[in-house]
Amino acid sequence: xxxxxxxxxxxxxxxxxxxxxxxxxxxxxxxxxxxxxxxxxxxxxxxxxxxxxxxxxxxxxxxxxxxxxxxxxxxxxxx
Numbered sequence: 001x002x003x004x005x006x007x008x009x010x011x012x013x014x015x016x017x018x019x020x021x022x023x024x025x026x027x028x029x030x031x032x033x034x035x036x037x038x039x040x041x042x043x044x045x046x047x048x049x050x051x052x053x054x055x056x057x058x059x060x061x062x063x064x065x066x067x068x069x070x071x072x073x074x075x076x077x078x079x
Contacts, residue, residue, distance in 0.1 A: 006074070011042055014067055014077045020059060023074060027058070037063045 011020040020042040027041040040061040061076050068075040 006069070008072075009069070010073045011040070011061065012073050012075055014075050015079070020061065020076070026061075029060075039063055 007022070007024040009023050011023060011026070012018070013020060023040070025043060029038045029041065030036060031038055040063070041058040042061055043058050059078075061078065065076045065078055066074060067077050
Protein backbone atom coordinates (compact mmCIF):
# COMPACT_ATOMS: atom_id res chain seq x y z
CA UNK A 1 0.00 0.00 0.00
CA UNK A 2 1.28 3.46 -0.86
CA UNK A 3 1.25 6.37 1.57
CA UNK A 4 -0.96 8.33 -0.86
CA UNK A 5 -3.64 5.64 -0.46
CA UNK A 6 -3.75 6.26 3.31
CA UNK A 7 -4.40 10.02 3.04
CA UNK A 8 -8.11 10.26 3.82
CA UNK A 9 -8.29 7.40 6.30
CA UNK A 10 -9.33 8.35 9.82
CA UNK A 11 -7.26 7.21 12.81
CA UNK A 12 -9.40 5.71 15.62
CA UNK A 13 -8.27 4.41 19.01
CA UNK A 14 -9.56 0.88 19.66
CA UNK A 15 -9.57 1.29 23.46
CA UNK A 16 -11.86 4.31 23.76
CA UNK A 17 -13.19 5.04 20.26
CA UNK A 18 -11.42 8.41 20.18
CA UNK A 19 -11.01 9.91 16.73
CA UNK A 20 -7.44 11.14 16.33
CA UNK A 21 -7.89 12.76 12.92
CA UNK A 22 -7.07 11.99 9.33
CA UNK A 23 -3.76 10.47 8.36
CA UNK A 24 -3.30 13.35 5.88
CA UNK A 25 -3.26 15.78 8.85
CA UNK A 26 -0.51 13.91 10.70
CA UNK A 27 3.24 14.23 10.63
CA UNK A 28 5.27 11.08 10.13
CA UNK A 29 8.46 10.35 12.06
CA UNK A 30 10.81 7.93 10.37
CA UNK A 31 14.26 6.50 10.90
CA UNK A 32 16.59 8.31 8.51
CA UNK A 33 18.95 5.35 8.24
CA UNK A 34 16.41 2.62 7.48
CA UNK A 35 13.48 4.66 6.11
CA UNK A 36 11.07 2.80 8.41
CA UNK A 37 8.17 4.69 9.96
CA UNK A 38 8.57 5.13 13.73
CA UNK A 39 5.33 6.91 14.60
CA UNK A 40 2.57 9.27 13.53
CA UNK A 41 2.00 12.64 15.23
CA UNK A 42 -1.72 13.37 15.30
CA UNK A 43 -2.68 16.93 16.21
CA UNK A 44 -5.31 17.24 18.94
CA UNK A 45 -6.62 20.55 17.58
CA UNK A 46 -8.93 20.82 14.59
CA UNK A 47 -7.70 22.23 11.30
CA UNK A 48 -9.69 25.45 11.85
CA UNK A 49 -7.57 26.25 14.89
CA UNK A 50 -4.40 25.70 12.87
CA UNK A 51 -5.58 28.27 10.36
CA UNK A 52 -5.93 30.77 13.21
CA UNK A 53 -2.38 30.02 14.35
CA UNK A 54 -3.46 28.16 17.49
CA UNK A 55 -1.28 25.11 17.86
CA UNK A 56 -2.47 22.11 19.84
CA UNK A 57 -0.74 19.23 21.47
CA UNK A 58 0.24 16.29 19.34
CA UNK A 59 -0.49 12.71 20.26
CA UNK A 60 2.23 10.28 19.22
CA UNK A 61 0.98 7.03 17.71
CA UNK A 62 3.79 4.45 17.54
CA UNK A 63 3.74 2.44 14.31
CA UNK A 64 3.56 -0.75 16.38
CA UNK A 65 0.22 0.45 17.83
CA UNK A 66 -1.53 0.12 14.48
CA UNK A 67 -3.81 -2.92 14.65
CA UNK A 68 -5.72 -2.75 11.37
CA UNK A 69 -5.77 -0.63 8.22
CA UNK A 70 -9.27 -0.79 6.78
CA UNK A 71 -11.03 0.70 3.79
CA UNK A 72 -11.75 4.06 5.45
CA UNK A 73 -10.00 4.01 8.82
CA UNK A 74 -6.88 2.97 10.68
CA UNK A 75 -7.46 1.26 14.04
CA UNK A 76 -4.76 1.88 16.66
CA UNK A 77 -4.47 0.63 20.24
CA UNK A 78 -3.32 3.32 22.68
CA UNK A 79 -3.57 3.59 26.46
